[in-house]
Amino acid sequence: MRLTGIAAVLALAALACGKKSDQGQANTAAATPAAAPAAGTAQAAEPTGPVVEVKMMGSGNVYRFDPSTITVPAGGTVRFINIEGGPHNVSFYADSIPAGAAEKLNAAMTNRMDNLAGPFLINPNDHYDVSFAGLPTGTYKGFCTPHQALGMHFILTVK
Numbered sequence: 001m002r003l004t005g006i007a008a009v010l011a012l013a014a015l016a017c018g019k020k021s022d023q024g025q026a027n028t029a030a031a032t033p034a035a036a037p038a039a040g041t042a043q044a045a046e047p048t049g050p051v052v053e054v055k056m057m058g059s060g061n062v063y064r065f066d067p068s069t070i071t072v073p074a075g076g077t078v079r080f081i082n083i084e085g086g087p088h089n090v091s092f093y094a095d096s097i098p099a100g101a102a103e104k105l106n107a108a109m110t111n112r113m114d115n116l117a118g119p120f121l122i123n124p125n126d127h128y129d130v131s132f133a134g135l136p137t138g139t140y141k142g143f144c145t146p147h148q149a150l151g152m153h154f155i156l157t158v159k
Contacts (some may be wrong), residue, residue, distance in 0.1 A: 030159060047077035048133045054078055054154070056121065056144065058085020063147035065154040072158055075133045082121035088144045088152075090128055091117040098138035118143060132158050 024065075050073055055066040063085060072078050080090050094102060096115055106112060108131045111119045118128050137158045144152040 009143075014098040019149050035099070047079065048131050049073065049075040049077060051077045051079050051129075055083045056080055056086070056152075057083045058088070058147060058150070058152070060067035061150060063144065063150040063152040065144070065152060068154045070154060070156040072132055072156065074135075074137055074158055077129050077131045077133075078156065078159075079127050079129050080118075080121070081127045082124055084124060085147075086124070087146055088124050089113070089118050089120050089146070090130060090142060091145050091148075092140055092142040096137040096139070096141035098140070101136050101138070101140070105130075108132070108135065114153050120146075 051136050052072045052101060054070055054072060057064055057066055064078075066083075080088075090107060091114075096103060097116075102116065106114060109118050110118070110129075113119050118130070121128055135158060138156065140156040142154050142156065
């Protein structure tokens with residue numbers, strides 16, 4: 001599974017760098033600021049409501065969200081922080097979120113790489129905020145795509 005994550009990161013890097021070779025150094029300088037949001041700290045605005053921090057960690061065969069059981073008040077934001085063992089991301093199981101929440105959750109997830117899936121956080125201390133303002137209360141189950149098979153899952157309750 002680790003090779004799959006590494007392959008995904010290399011593929012993203014290749015796509016990001018693909019058009020640089022023809023443009024020379026001028027394009028390299030221009031591409032540097034644009035690459036920063038894709039690499040990690042992905043948020044559109046300041047968090048709304050209270051912020052609950054969740055650490056994303058991995059070492060050896062132990063990958064986890066800390067805490068893995070999360071409670072956030074309605075209108076709050078969850079900040080997922082890459083501590084070690086990345087790349088990590090935040091993905092939600094479509095069949096285990098409240099009915100009617102998928103469209104609103106997708107809208108609350110900036111820079112998504114897929115349906116209900118946030119971008120990869122590559123560097124330590126990169127973070128990704130998910131606002132639950134306007135989302136229904138209930139249970140949202142999720143995982144880290146590169147480390148799903150290693151048990152990196154969470155259960156988030158919006159109250």
